[in-house]
């Protein structure tokens with residue numbers, strides 16, 4: 427018998443070992459660990475395959491539904507992970523990948539993350555997190571102050587108050603938005619006389635008690651789909667999220683917003699919340715928050731600002747004015763895992779009024795006792811990791827002026843890229859950057875001229891072909907693996923609001939250089955020439 431493969435065995439002793447014996451530095455896992463500590467970019471660059479495999483191929487590697495009966499040596503398993511999983515993952519931190527909202531992470535995050543995992547605190551209650559609870563409350567206080575800029579005594583009074591909360595930390599913008607709307611719903615349909623409140627009696631009885639024929643959430647057509655999920659979960663229904671058209675700058679049309687509010691009032695439908703978007707996911711534009719605040723107040727609606735992506739802009743004194751009016755919001759969502767360079771799983775919502783979270787308070791006898799400072803009494807999620815520590819560390823290590831440099835740099839880079847696009851005869855800038863996000867497409871100059879003078883029908887035919895060309899270029903570029911931009915479909919005013927396919931670029935990675943941007947554009951122009959169907963067709967029309 428030839429033994430060419432060691433076999434691991436299940437035994438109490440081997441299990442004891444995995445809990446007590448560290449990974450040897452010269453083992454596979456040990457080498458991976460030291461490599462990622464010393465050169466993460468190099469490690470990712472060499473282990474993530476440049477050219478991608480079809481998902482259907484990858485699925486074959488993950489086809490077995492049986493839980494293994496035989497244990498694996500961790501080094502063998504590490505090889506398996508590198509081979510099948512890491513190699514086919516996405517290089518989100520590559521400076522050439524400018525299509526995502528997540529980018530490179532600073533190095534100090536790696537050992538700190540490991541410490542966080544090692545500590546394995548559970549923020550649901552103080553018993554399992556101790557100092558992590560006041561630390562998280564401080565982070566919420568800092569982010570609250572960033573948004574609302576209240577005075578020192580306000581924070582002294584409320585930051586660590588047991589029965590109040592300046593916000594809620596959670597896994598991301600989706601849960602943050604849901605939490606904000608949950609608070610809004612429960613405050614609107616609060617206990618009143620014999621009625622014990624929507625939290626106890628449910629939506630059906632609440633609407634009957636308050637004599638409403640329905641509730642609505644109003645947001646611009648560029649609102650994030652997490653709002654629909656929230657409306658669904660809160661029992662309000664996705665169709666009650668009403669999309670208000672935007673102007674040519676992708677900002678909510680306040681005239682139409684006001685008219686919708688009037689119409690709903692006539693129909694006896696209460697506006698639960700008006701949501702302003704501060705940095706739309708597709709175009710990065712910011713709604714006129716001060717005007718929305720005014721309308722929300724007149725219709726007694728909770729004013730929420732979804733600043734999941736753009737909220738970090740508040741850290742820049744130069745660009746903060748773009749979000750003027752945000753301090754009037756009843757609640758604001760910010761994702762630290764987007765423009766604050768913290769890893770995935772760090773979202774938060776802050777509330778103007780420290781008492782408003784009382785509306786979603788839950789208590790349990792064994793934990794979360796009334797009057798305790800347990801964070802779990804007003805968060806949707808139960809067990810939660812100490813992610814706030816990474817936000818805390820980033821705020822201290824990078825500091826506000828450091829963030830300002832990063833944010834200003836990203837916006838200026840986006841302006842530079844927009845300039846490149848505008849100067850190139852064969853590209854069309856579709857949405858100008860307000861923050862560090864822009865959209866554009868490849869559109870040969872002769873076709874651009876043709877479009878300008880075409881009838882509606884001709885325009886449509888040309889745009890259909892251009893959509894196909896955009897898709898072709900985007901896919902080809904992704905498959906080639908050198909660089910990546912994303913694509914989305916947005917309504918373009920210039921083409922009568924037609925939903926048009928565009929490239930979408932987010933310039934948040936501080937390591938992305940001007941040369942990289944020039945190369946991305948050059949590669950796209952080159953790839954367009956490889957399209958054997960759409961480009962020749964387009965050129966033959968012009």
Ligand SMILES: *Cc1c(COP(=O)(O)O)cnc(C)c1O
Nearest residue numbers: 598599600650707732734735761
């Ligand atoms: C990303 C984003 C969300 C959702 O946040 P997740 O962290 O992905 O849950 C919500 N709103 C906006 C505007 C976003 O950009």
